Amino acid sequence: MTGLDVRGLRRSYGDVPVLQGLDLTVPAGALTAVVGPSGCGKTTLLRLVAGFDRPGAGTVTIDGRAVTGPGVLVAPERRRIGYVTQDGTLFPHLTVARNITFGLPRRERRARHRVAELLELVGLDPAHADRRPDELSGGQQQRVALARALAPRPALVLLDEPFSSLDTELRASTRRAVVDALAAAGTTTVLVTHDQAEALSLAGRVAVMRDGIVVQEGPPAELYRRPGDRGVAAFLGEIVELPARLVEPGSRNGATVLVRPEQLTLTAGGDAGMIAEVLDVAFYGPYAEVRARTTEGTVVRARCPGHLVPEPGARVGISVTGAVL
Incomplete structure (x- = not known):
């Protein structure tokens, strides 16, 4: 079943097409x-999915119900959408409980058990209910913002860069709690992020946009391993270009293939594969980035385990594992 279906969506600002x-399908x-x-x-x-803006053309369907299309424009408050922004936008003068219940019908705002359920769902102690936003950490505020978005049981939740303002430690714990809460609630979710690693590690599907369209969508591993073009490959992670000779019948020589740095295996002594000299090493603890120059003059970047780091100037062999593009 499709939770969100977008077809032929167009929007321009003046003469500038955005x-x-x-087209986008979200299960x-x-x-x-x-x-x-x-x-x-x-x-x-x-913004167009939420109804905050009007498209020039196209349709938006949520849970089988058209909310945008020819002759159809459902108001934002009637689309059953939860929206979480980068800073959460909590009301500073309201308690956590009143923030969470703000958008509910008046008869439901006093349901303390519902507040407790939502706080537990997003990984917060129900005792936080009487605190104010300035008494919470940034990560806790984002969890409260999610609880508020989930309170009216929306058909769809939109997350607009919700973790980008958090520091590294808070970001990791908060996004895991948020994703777990959404999964537990069975909510259809669209996450917009500039962090490719975040997208690949959290989402069941990833859609790559370029120039106002989705150029490829699918499971994260599929997009990373089998990108549709060089642009998608480079956007989702570092790539290494290698000169290659194709051995299939009728293939031309002088080709270039693309691989990921982790596909390059270094062998001490330079007795296998391409021969190269290590130029420099960036050590990150569990792994290291190694830059080396092959005897043909090609500079490549490889990724190796932290306990197998060669020294600059060392002679190494480089072999490729896995499929190439």
């Missing part, structure tokens, strides 16, 4: 991450 016939109950370079239209997409 979305150019965008019901799943989390799909939308990534792409700045200015590609990610936030515009969310």
Whole structure:
């Protein structure tokens, strides 16, 4: 079943096109991450899905119900959408409990058990209910913002860069708690993020945007290992270009293939594969980035375990594992 279906969505500001016939399918109950370079239209997409802006053309369907299309424009408050922004936008003068219940019908705002359920769902102690936002950490505020978005039992939750303002430690714990809460609630979710690693590690599906359209979408591993073009490959992670000779019948020589740095295996002594000299090493603890120059003059970057780091100037062999592009 489809939770969100977007077809042919277009939006221009003046003479500048932002979305150019965008298509996107989000399975019901799943989390799909939308990534792409700045200015590609990610936030515009969310605004159109939420109903904050009107498209020039196209349709938006949520849980089988058209909310945007020819002759149809459902108001934002009637779309059953939860929206969480980068800073959470909690009301500073209200308690956590009143923030969470703010958008509920009046008869439901006093349901303390519902507040406790939502706080537990997002990994917070129900005792936080009587605190104010300035008494919470940034990560706790984002969890409260999610609880508020989930309170009316929305058909769809939109997350617009919700973790980018948090420091590294808070970001890791908060995004895991948020994703677990969304999965437990069975909520269809769209996450817009500029962090490719975040998208690949959290989402069940990833959609890559470029120039106002989705150029490829699918499971994270599929996009990372089998990108549709060089642009998608480079956007989702570092690539290494290698000169190659194709051995298939009728293939031309002088080709270039693309691999990921972790596909290059270094062998001490330079007695296997391509022969290279290590130029420099960036050590990160569990792993290291090694830059080396082959005897043909090609400079490559490889990634190796931290306990197998060669010294600059060392002679190594480089072999490729896995499929190449």
